[in-house]
Amino acid sequence: GIQVEQSPPDLILQEGANSTLRCNFSDSVNNLQWFHQNPWGQLINLFYIPSGTKQNGRLSATTVATERYSLLYISSSQTTDSGVYFCAVIKAAGNKLTFGGGTRVLVKP
């Protein structure tokens, strides 16, 4: 099956810093999503981004499907950005999501 790898596994940031999270996948995909799991365990949809670039406030994401990677950018980080960020992909329409291992982010005040 398709492999999804995220890096780095852990990230510690000072409040106000910028960061980039990476997601590599082993095959072509039909769908790619970024999720944020907050400290209470909820999985929050950040981006549905099979290709191209999207922005939502301080967060933005870029997927380069031909090179099989996606990047999530966090700018001016805040303590509320802490949690685990997951990348998940679907290889073909209608299929189930395959998750990466996540990047654990801690933003210190």
Next chain:
Amino acid sequence: DAEITQSPRHKITETGRQVTLACHQTWNHNNMFWYRQDLGHGLRLIHYSYGVHDTNKGEVSDGYSVSRSNTEDLPLTLESAASSQTSVYFCASSEYRTGEAFFGQGTRLTVV
């Protein structure tokens, strides 16, 4: 607003008991999924359904079953709960065409 809800949010049960976790979505999505999340393993797929009366096994299906009698609900049953099934369980639904998925709040299950 459309949503996906799970119940209960927390449950403690004894080894050997049958347990059912509920999942209800109002997105009118055909696809529904159950995942479990454990430290060191990320999210792993248990069972999934592409429509009414359709069910499929995921990568960690042993000891679990699902049934799909309508579009909105996909209950997950643990036939005889084991301590290894202590975990956080997430239900999700997605639109068939895009595959964009939405998750419930999760159910924390402890088997003692």
